[in-house]
Amino acid sequence: MRLQVFFLIAFLVLFSIFPATSSGHAGEVPGISKDTINIGEIADFTGPIAVHGREFTRGEQIYFRYLNEKGGINGRKIKLIAEDDRYSVPLAIAAFKKLAFKDKAFMISGFGSAGPVGMIPLAMREKIPGVHIAASDAVTNPIKRYIFSFTNSCENETCLMVDFIMEKLKGKEARIAFVTFEGASGRSYLKGANERAKLYGVKPVAEAIMNLGAIDATSDVLNVKKGKPNYIALFGTAPMATLFLRDAQKFGLNVPVVGSTYTCEEVLIKQAGMTSKDFIVLSAFLSWYDESPGLSKLRKITIGYFPGTTYATRSFIHGWTKALVLTEAIKRAGKDITRENFVEVLESLKKFDPYGLTAPVTFSATSHRGISSGRFFKTDIGKVRFIPFTGWREPVSFK
Numbered sequence: 001m002r003l004q005v006f007f008l009i010a011f012l013v014l015f016s017i018f019p020a021t022s023s024g025h026a027g028e029v030p031g032i033s034k035d036t037i038n039i040g041e042i043a044d045f046t047g048p049i050a051v052h053g054r055e056f057t058r059g060e061q062i063y064f065r066y067l068n069e070k071g072g073i074n075g076r077k078i079k080l081i082a083e084d085d086r087y088s089v090p091l092a093i094a095a096f097k098k099l100a101f102k103d104k105a106f107m108i109s110g111f112g113s114a115g116p117v118g119m120i121p122l123a124m125r126e127k128i129p130g131v132h133i134a135a136s137d138a139v140t141n142p143i144k145r146y147i148f149s150f151t152n153s154c155e156n157e158t159c160l161m162v163d164f165i166m167e168k169l170k171g172k173e174a175r176i177a178f179v180t181f182e183g184a185s186g187r188s189y190l191k192g193a194n195e196r197a198k199l200y201g202v203k204p205v206a207e208a209i210m211n212l213g214a215i216d217a218t219s220d221v222l223n224v225k226k227g228k229p230n231y232i233a234l235f236g237t238a239p240m241a242t243l244f245l246r247d248a249q250k251f252g253l254n255v256p257v258v259g260s261t262y263t264c265e266e267v268l269i270k271q272a273g274m275t276s277k278d279f280i281v282l283s284a285f286l287s288w289y290d291e292s293p294g295l296s297k298l299r300k301i302t303i304g305y306f307p308g309t310t311y312a313t314r315s316f317i318h319g320w321t322k323a324l325v326l327t328e329a330i331k332r333a334g335k336d337i338t339r340e341n342f343v344e345v346l347e348s349l350k351k352f353d354p355y356g357l358t359a360p361v362t363f364s365a366t367s368h369r370g371i372s373s374g375r376f377f378k379t380d381i382g383k384v385r386f387i388p389f390t391g392w393r394e395p396v397s398f399k
Helices: 002-017 050-069 089-102 114-126 154-169 184-199 218-226 238-250 266-276 293-305 314-333 339-347
Strands: 036-043 077-084 107-110 130-132 147-149 176-181 206-210 231-234 257-259 279-283 375-380 385-388
Touching: 036 050, 036 089, 050 077, 050 238, 050 293, 050 314, 077 089, 089 107, 089 114, 107 114, 114 130, 114 147, 114 184, 130 314, 154 184, 154 231, 154 257, 154 279, 176 184, 176 218, 184 206, 206 218, 206 238, 218 238, 231 238, 238 257, 238 266, 266 279, 266 375, 266 385, 293 314, 314 339
Parallel strands: 036 077, 036 107, 107 130, 130 147, 176 206, 176 231, 231 257, 257 279
Antiparallel strands: 279 375, 375 385
16 A cells, blocks of 8 residues: 555656646747747858848848737747858858757758758757758758758759740850859759750850859859850859959950849849849849739838838848748647647648749648749849849749
């Protein structure tokens, strides 16, 4: 009898220390409290792609500020904890550990491919979801349960860009040059571009690899010019594209240039001036000046917080849109949200329309990349903006 009493007391003591658990109780989920959801964001605020990372994170911050003032999601407010990785893999991993183990973030995302690729082993080991802004195909191919990307892949962008160039050439001889940048994403762009061109029976006449921090593009321009291209596909950032366009004009390389997503910022037109007059850009997002229900709301809210605002970058709009999509997924996951059901909800998101800010967003169990479309914009130097002149496009099928 005494032994039974002893075991009963021991059980009650243990029960009081380690209460019964159930995955449905949000209090047991890292980063989830009764009234808060901690979300970690790692981006470049002071390094070579800071011009994009800062604006992207600012877009998220303002959207979540607005959301929190409206009561949050299912009674909880979003706490966005942002860390600077300077576009460095070691710093991204250090930031991930800080967010995971100190801040107990429910999910942790990265901006730029370098950080997310470095985070993957840790994220998978700790089962922490991330909806990254990473163009490298290595992030989502092969599928990894907790890893998603909310931007076009390098390979998909190159398909759209090469398809566009071949359409514009209308059967003329294709003498295409590729300009990319050092690093994993730059190599992915170059690989994808070559594979796409090969499907058309085309071999590039020149290739150049620039340093993202370069201050001179002379050697790259002269290398490309030797190939006598009639079109150039440039994969990189707005500062990199500005530098190339200026030096291309200086050395008489006057052919149309088609730029990838992160060249599509109006600051390029301001800085490149007339050298950008034939510049065409691909983007998966509309600009501040375009019209859609989502943009009308974005402008109204942003100007409400910051009176006098006349412009926000496309990176800002990208960040805002991602926050909007995360909000939808968290809302659908319900009050008893867990990391596992959040992943399941993301995988069930089909043709979700973020109010026209981008094409409908789809994730699935077989595709963790939510964006596959893009549209093309041309330069309006007088208005200092990019004007859309195509609808949303998918890559041409060769099947």
